[in-house]
Amino acid sequence: MMATSLVETDSLLAVDVGSIHTRALLFDTVEDRYQLIAVGVAPSTAGAPFNDLREGIRQAIEHVQRITNRPLLDADGQLIVPATDDTGVDQVALTISAGKPLKVVIAGVLPSVSLRSARRLVETVYSTIGAQLHLNDRLHMEGRVNAIVKAHPDVVVIAGGVDEGATNAVLQMVEAVGLAAYLIPQGQRPEIIFAGNRRLHKKVRTLLEGLAPLHITPNVRPSLTSEQMGPAEEALLQIFRHTRQRQMRGLQDWLAPLAGRSTFYPTAYGLGRMVNFLSRVYDASRGVLGVDLGAEATTIAAGWDGKGMLKTTGLGLGSKLPKLLRNTSSVEQISRWLPVAVSDDTVVDYIYNKALHPDSIPMTTEELAIEQALARQVLRTALRRAWYDFPLTVKQEFGAQFPYFEPILVSGSVFTKAATPGQALMTLLDGIQPSGITTFVLDANHLLPSLGAAADLNPILSVHVLESHHFVPLATVITPAHHITKPGVPILRLKVETESGESGSLEVKTGTLRVMRLRPGQTAQVHVQPLRRVDAGFGPGRRGTVTVNGSTLGLVIDARGRPVILASDPAKRREQNNHWLQTLGG
């Protein structure tokens, strides 16, 4: 009765516009529960030659129509809203990751305090930081003004001064921003968010109002030890929405008829919302991690009992691939993951050719191996950056070790459309290198961002669909943390007892991956006994028991060490990589 009164029976269409694909996901009630009814996919048309995202949206919706036989578009190709007589839908949730990143300038007082919070704020949307200004930037006023003008920003974020704290230093930044805004031609001026010392609100209004669109929000850093992003995030989301509508042809016209029945977010934000929500549902002593590896960006979302962190990085497997080489990684860091012999030049050629054709697909075994090696390195780089923004308590608890997460939710076609589950898991194990005991779950239909956006309109829908079978448990992984470089040293003993009475035991040695099959629907008690003072998820040297549910690959024990210890000889390393992959089924 409770469920019936909460379920409004409104149908909802979620649309996600990526740089490569546009997806339409139809949700409706079946026996009083919201279900995912159908998914339509079409090539995105936000870029050339269309430069109008409506065509891709229309094609994705038509795909849903063909599957469901339910008319969603009228004779003019417009979405029918609200639903009437089994046609159309009642609500629409739109998420977008396509489009050029917002150009941002951030200004603060201290790099490690206000500027850091400003950076964390802008990284919750797809952005690129053109200039970072702070007290110690060695720039005079002229240098700061010119840096802002040169960046041609869409948004300027000014943070700094805790409340009741610094004012003069902040006002210097405000003056620079004001002067820059004055010099930039009227139609090109950035929007400005002031999220600093609240004592300055009146002064900031006096200096900046009238020059450029101004958003004054509560301080993102009200004290040295507290951070409050919510209101500034809302302001940034508003700016993201109308910047996208200005920049992306067709978006404003598509959204206009849906006013009052729709919501619109960056795709990454939707993911962050769901991860944050799930972190309140799962074990509060562990975090929940969400990873989305796309063509243009990689999103890392993490949550610890409702305290979330969201970071978008401009690293992906499409046109941004060369950034991986230019800014972050060497060719060796990529080719170390290859199970086949490929020259460095071939890897570099691959990267730049993939950037030219981001929607192309590897057809040979060699190219697929390169793509998966790149995915590993993109993941490692994105996580390394995200680690800096993990809560201090988490960093203090785990030190250099990757924190415990349960589960780890994964999306991105390199995983969800991998040739084999083993390849998907191998890429994740090498890229993320988790610790403790964790379950990898694949979001095969890229549902989480849409559910995060849809929660505005219908939170019950999001909860129902989370409980459905659309999220595929890939494997439960136990990682005994150790630094023993010598392979073949026994470090763990496991005993597995399924509820159907089957049992088995296993001794795990360093340098190995081991698999115990546990099918979906099965459950097992796994008794873990470390043989040395390794930490298998219960603390150094401590034994414990965990209930493991079945999954595609079952229970995997990764005893390769953290970081994964690879042979220095390239031929031996390829043999290692191959062997581990074959252990997971190839």
Next chain:
Amino acid sequence: MNVLRSVVRVMPMASVQQKRWLPVPGRVVVNQGQIVKATETVAEAHLEPPYRLINIAGALGVSRAEADKYIACDVGDDIHEGDVLAEKGGLLRKVVHAPVDGKVLLVGDGQVLIEEYRPPWELKAGCPGKVAEVFPERGVSIGVVGAVVDGAWGNNKVAYGLLHVATETRQDPLTPDMLSVEQRGLVLVGGVLDDAHILEVAEGLPLRALIVGSMKATLIPAAMKIAFPILVVDGFGENGMNERAFRLLSSSESRNAAVIADTPDFYQAKRPAVLLPLETNERAPAAPEAAALEKGVLVRVVRAPYAGALARVIALPPGRVRFPNGLRAAAAEIRLENGERVLVPAANLEILVQS
């Protein structure tokens, strides 16, 4: 589902609308309908902001409020380097001079803001033609009639000059002996660029521009530093140039060629192109920017194992096909030019338009 896709144009005769974009907002200096030469400026912008903020208070050692009474210039004044901006008399006379030529934009609060007179960066037409459309503050579209060969990558430079094909075949690498003082000032065409030394020799001549079928990606940093345009027609590696493009360029020896080596931009619909303009009143078909992938179209394969190959689409099987590496994708059956029929992911095909 028949979606329009971007095309690669290799057309001996077409009417092309070549876009020319400023890298930052600026000013378009030509009008719609104007005839332009390749070397003519069509737009300009300041890539580096030309603003100088002079701290009069700091220079005179007084407060900001006090400094204003010593300022000797007004908003709108044209000033020259060395002009007095402010002067404080007395026993310790101090004078602040203008550091540059410019115009005074703001005065007050102890500061003077000057916009330096600095020549802006100029966007050249790159090819002769007629300005078809003006995009205020951003650029123009220039109408050109002639041959067009679309490229895959460029080092962001433009040039116009006489074309010369250096290699015998589309897959031959450029070698130092192909570059001599006779090639100075020419637009050189070759199959493959795989040697950094070639760039050094080419720069020493210098060439007017370099067009290659493919280039090793490890040469990109060096190519970006070269002063003349380098345009890669097909992609990175050693596959050379597609046969149609090589044939068209080879038959255009000694023609004037505009090499617009733009670095591709997906959202701005920017890609590099070689244009071989013709002075003609003959009507030419509009060069399309998109086409549908369907049976019979000519395509170029962009990924291994058939990278660079030309083929015709024979069929578009429904659903997804499983490829030997285990991946599933929408596929196209194509017939390569050697007669072999193969299945490739549809996403790995570019439509080649010849007419």
